[in-house]
Amino acid sequence: MHVRSVAHMSQTNPVPIREACPPGACTCERDGLLNEAGGDTRVLMLTRQEEKKLIERIENISSYADLKHVEERMQAQLGIVLRITPSGRGVRTVRGFNIQLAERPGLCRKTRQSIPAAVRRCLDKNPDIAYALLDAHDLLGAG
Incomplete structure (x- = not known):
């Protein structure tokens, strides 16, 4: 097995990491991240099973x-930065x-789609x- 454990975890207790996407299906650069010395591999701890749990958690916010707490935890634990901003053309629905x-390297294309979709369903x-955002x-117009 050529996969090394996440750098900051114990060598005797490797953490499960996300399986590679089928060749040509993703641009996550997972293998490059694994081979990079000192690379931030936290995002790879988001296995498909853990992603399902995260999606469910987001939908139940x-x-x-x-929401802010979940954003902070995603960044702290996985290095994933979620950005939610109103459209410059205005916001009439959550599509705005x-x-x-x-x-970031290691972040699967499907994850880049599924997490924002879950946030949209939550909103x-x-x-x-949405009003708080x-x-x-x-x-x-508080002023």
């Missing part, structure tokens, strides 16, 4: 504070939000979170 994951179910960007 019920408040703006909870730009929801993206910052590009659909919880309009109060707008307020955080000072788009509700």
Whole structure:
């Protein structure tokens, strides 16, 4: 097995990492990240099973504070940066939000699609979170 354990984990207890995508199906650069000395491999701990749990967790977010907490945990534990910004053309529905994951080696193409889709479903179910996002960007005209 050519896969090495995540750098900051014990060599005797390797952490499961995401399996490689089929050749040509993704541009995640997983193998390059694994071969890079000192590379930040935390994102590879998001196995397909763990991604399903994360998607479920995001879909069940019920408040703006909870959304911010999940964002912080994703960044701290996996190095994944989630950006949610209102569109420059205005926000009439949740489609008016730009929801993206910052590009980084090891982040699967499907993950870059599934997490924003889960956030969008969360916002659909919880309009109060969408309003809080707008307020955080000072788009509700507090002044």
